[in-house]
Structure formats: structure tokens, C-alpha cells
Amino acid sequence: MATHKLLYDDEMEDPFSLVAIHCSEEDYKLAYLLNQFLNTKFKRNKKDLDFSSDGKIILFPLYVYEDLKDYNTFYLVANKCKMMEASLQSSGGLFSESVSEKATTHYLLPEMKNVDYFLKIQTDYGNFSIESLISEINKIKQIISAYFVETEKIKSKNNLIFD
Template sequence: MGAHKLILTDDFAEEFLLVAIHCSEEAYKVAFLLNQFATLHLKRSKVDLEYSNNGLEIAFPLFDYEDEMRYINYDLISNKCVAKSARVVSSGGLFDDENISEMVTTHLIPEYKQVDFFLKISTDAPSVAIRKIVTDINDIKQVISAYEVDTEQLKSKNNLIFD
């Protein structure tokens, strides 16, 4: 009997477009502005995007919108999360243990530490007006800049697969 060989191809890659947004506003305000100026209907997801990094539990706020007529999913995700790290330091005495806490900033996409938010656009349709979306976002007064990110060059692309 001959040996059967199965070859597994890497077909798990999710195709999406990514827009980087530089804005100093809070996540809910950015979602509101995108709804108002970019004609999206983003709503806060019931579940935040949660990760565990070096013992810290990190939650990134997530806003999503599914355009059922055009088969497009929009996800607005914050790139920065500030978490409080706590540790106990013993000074060698009987009662002198100290609790030290510090604020730790974690990035969802570490290659783009300056970016405040990402707008992930997932679709099977070949034509998405990405330039119009970027132009609409750049027209918002509170947004410093917005531009498309090449997803093929991202090292931490797996952090954006959260469906």
C-alpha cells in the first residue's frame, strides 16, 4: 500500500484593508465622528478585544458596523491601552513589603506606536472606496491624519484577526 501525503496550505489568512488614524480624542468620540462624517454606523461591541501580555490583562475598546447591503464589516479599534501593573517588593523586613504599581502602555500593533486608532475594513467585494473613506476621515477637524496601511508588511497582523 502506498503512502498518502497531505499538504496543508496556509489559507487561513484574512484579507482586509486597514486605515491608520491619528487623533487625540477618546474612542467613543472617534466612533461618533466617523459615524457623522464618514457615513458609518459604528456601535460599541458588547465584548472588548482582550489580550494577556506579560501577566497583564489588556482590553482594547472595539466598535463595529456590518454593512449588510454591500457585505462590508468595519471595525474601529484603539491601538493603545494603558493598564496598571502591580507587584510586591520585599525589603527583607517582617512588615515592610511594598506594593509598587506603574502604568504600562501596550500597543495592539507595535510597529505603529504613533497611531491612535485603526479602522479595519473586511470585505469579499473587490471594490471598496478606500480613498474616499480616507479623504472623509482626513476632513474631520479633530483628526490629525489618516492613511492606508499596507497589511502585507505588518508583523503583528494576527492581532487584528478577532472575529
């Protein structure tokens, strides 16, 4: 009987472009600014991007805009998720229990901890100018900087699969 092997090839992945954005605004405010200045229509996805780590579910807000005219899909996602973790400590007395809270930060792409947001662009045709998009994003005064990220250098590229 013949055996069949399925080979996974990284070349078969959907190509995408990635833009790193440094901005101190909240995610909904950044989506609003991009809608206002770029004529996009980012909407919050019904399901956030979720990961589980150490038994905890980590949620990253995800915004999507589908450009049906040019066949482009844009994803805006936060790189940082801050969580408050409560722990109960008892010293053995009747009323001596104390609750302490510790803030922990989780990252979508841990190798790029200084980035606040990522803009992922998937295009069906190669007619999209990433340079002009970055130039327009950098004109927004609330955004500190935006730049192109080479996806080949990202170790945790699988975290950018949103489907």
C-alpha cells in the first residue's frame, strides 16, 4: 500500500505586511483616528484574539477593516495586554488575610515589547503601497511612529493568525 506524506511549507502561507505603531492612545481611539485620517472603517471584531498562558486567558482587542474595492483586509491589534492578578495571603490568624494585586503584562509578539499596536495587511493583489500608508499614519499627531516590520524576522509569527 502506498503511503502519502503531507508537507508543510512556509511558502504556502498567505503573504501579509506588518506595520508597527507606537501610540499611547487606547485601542478604540487609535481605530477612530485611523478611520478619520485614512478613510478606513475599522470595527471591533466580535471575538477578541485570545491565548491561554499558565491557565489564564489573555485577550487582545482586534479591529478589522475589509476593503472590498481593492481586496485588502486590515487588522489592528494591540501588542500589550495588562492583567491584574489577585492573590490571597493568610498569615494564620482569624482576620489576617490580605489580598494583594499584581499587574502583569503579556505581549502578542514578545520579541517586540516596545511596540504598542500592529497593523496587519493582507492583500490579494500586489497593488498596495505600504510606504504611502506608513507615511499617512505618521502624519497623525497622536501617533509617535509607524514603520514596516520584516515578517521573516519574527519568531512568534503564528500569533498573527487571526482566522
